[in-house]
Amino acid sequence: EVQLVESGGGLVQPGGSLRLSCAASGFTFSSYDMHWVRQVTGEGLEWVSGISGAGDTYYPDSVKGRFTISRENAKKSLYLQMNSLRAGDTAVYYCARASLQRYNFDFWGQGTLVTVSS
Amino acid sequence: EIVLSQSPGTLSLSPGERATLSCRTSQSVGSGFLAWYQQKPGQGPRLLIYGTSSRATGIPDRFSGSGSGTDFTLTISRLEPEDFAVYYCQQYGHSRWTFGQGTKVEIK
Helix, strand or coil: CCEEEEECCEEECCCCCEEEEEEEECCCHHHCCEEEEEECCCCCEEEEEEECCCCCEECCCCCCCCEEEEEEHHHCEEEEEECCCCHHHCEEEEEEEECCCCCCEEEECCCEEEEECC | CCCEEEECCEEEECCCCCEEEEEEECCCCCHHHEEEEEECCCCCCEEEEECCCEECCCCCCCEEEEEECCEEEEEECCCCHHHCCEEEEEEEECCEEEECCCEEEEEC
16 A cells, blocks of 8 residues: 655744655655645645656746755655745645656645744 | 636535536646546545546546646536545646646535
8 A cells, every 4th residue: 555654844933944754655666756745724736846766856946946855765755855944835745656657646645734934 | 837727616516416627727738747636624635537537546437537738627427425625637747747726616
């Protein structure tokens, strides 16, 4: 059974940093692209980063230069380093597995809440 | 960036009724690159439809997707109680993934 479990969320001050982790199980982690998607409470979904099995990375302009996605295939783990955090980054952050076609997300975690506030 | 616009914002229907959800894109999207998700409160989204019209594993056949170019549709033929949720469309293009703002299907 595919499982994705996020951790590392919490309260951080504006301008601060936080590192999220996602522990994967139930599939060959290195064979799949992985992504982070966030959701402001009560609002829609926003893709925030992606990484291929080989380590190629992708970001939208809204987080480029502030967020860094990485992975450790041996540990079946995905990470998101978030720097220079703003109030607008407050959201639930989901870890998601891309399907083998790469164009959509076929499994999602339960999410971890990041709150940026003083 | 391709913008996805979903309508209506909220759909009020009764169990057993047919639901038709629309997703319009600001630029043409290849049929292989459009997906639909269902999200219930407190849960991560669940993939329903990929490649415009292919059902994901375990998705019942009352869910169907169609469309092309800039107009895409998710249809739920007969609403079951567990189908009342928020639905999102999503597209891929040029190494970017974007979502619509969602349609809430609520019990009338």
